Amino acid sequence: MKNTHDHHICQSKALQHINEQCRKKNIRLTPIRQQVFDEILQSHKAIKAYDILQNMSTPGEMVKPPTVYRAIDFLLEHGFIHKIESLNAFIACYHEHNKDCFQLLICDECGTVSEQINNKISHEMKLLSEKENFTLQHPIIELHGTCFQCNTTGTKS
Amino acid sequence: MKNTHDHHICQSKALQHINEQCRKKNIRLTPIRQQVFDEILQSHKAIKAYDILQNMSTPGEMVKPPTVYRAIDFLLEHGFIHKIESLNAFIACYHEHNKDCFQLLICDECGTVSEQINNKISHEMKLLSEKENFTLQHPIIELHGTCFQCNTTGTKS
DNA sequence: TGATGTTATGTTATAATATAACATTTGTTT
């Protein structure tokens, strides 16, 4: 199946970004954190914590949940990954956004997740919050549906 | 503490609505489903499945998870309640909306959840989806922050 | 340098959320 983009470019950009940021902010990208980020970076599909666990484990050496969850917490805290609440899964952040408002398009057919930064939506969220005298701190926007590829081909990738 | 609205009105409206709908659609609001809905209807705070379990149990008769989860599934399916994915919790639907796009304002101080139906936001979601050739089926919009009351009083309700 | 504090990791156990699978009962239709 033809892919609409070269994921290696995303990956190397994201890697560059995380390395830069860690240097700049003087936070430590330890081997475990690196490994967990690499797992999440593999594709544009969301990955679950226990799948990361599995992938990082060998018959001789089973990685334990706190190891992975702690790395995930670190990556989330610094915005290198996002949690998809409706899937209990994680996706790498490919935008270098300082903005705290982004939208996730989640294809329920193939599992692909696409991160969008739409200023109009951010703006409308702000307006709604103001209208309701609500101090918006953390917007979660997860849009489930079917992506173009799956609509077109009718197959799972 | 003064409350900004009379929750009993919400409750009775929602009760009326669910009864009407069940009659109209010829679906059964059994005692268990009624009970679970009542629990969720208690307040404008989200409630968790295991709290419902607790509330429905007596020392002599412990309700078991599938009982509650099945009722929740029924109520979700017919739009009488909503799941808040970022809290793993549930809230009654007080709008009689056929619309599939609503926004939840979630106060992280006091736990109050307010359901909004904002046409501009729905519209922008549609535009974004179209732009990305994405068939939107189920939008999830959960806005975390602090409500007016909590901002003002600095206390938890 | 090595004493000290801080950050990260290891380890064990368990909490919290959710579903599978199969048996039984209740309701509905004819």
Next chain:
DNA sequence: AAACAAATGTTATATTATAACATAACATCA
């Protein structure tokens, strides 16, 4: 009443996530 469908009961277990405490690695500066 027979037969089917829908709902509930019951047991077990899967999945997701964290608490609590021990140890190791790193940082810093007297």
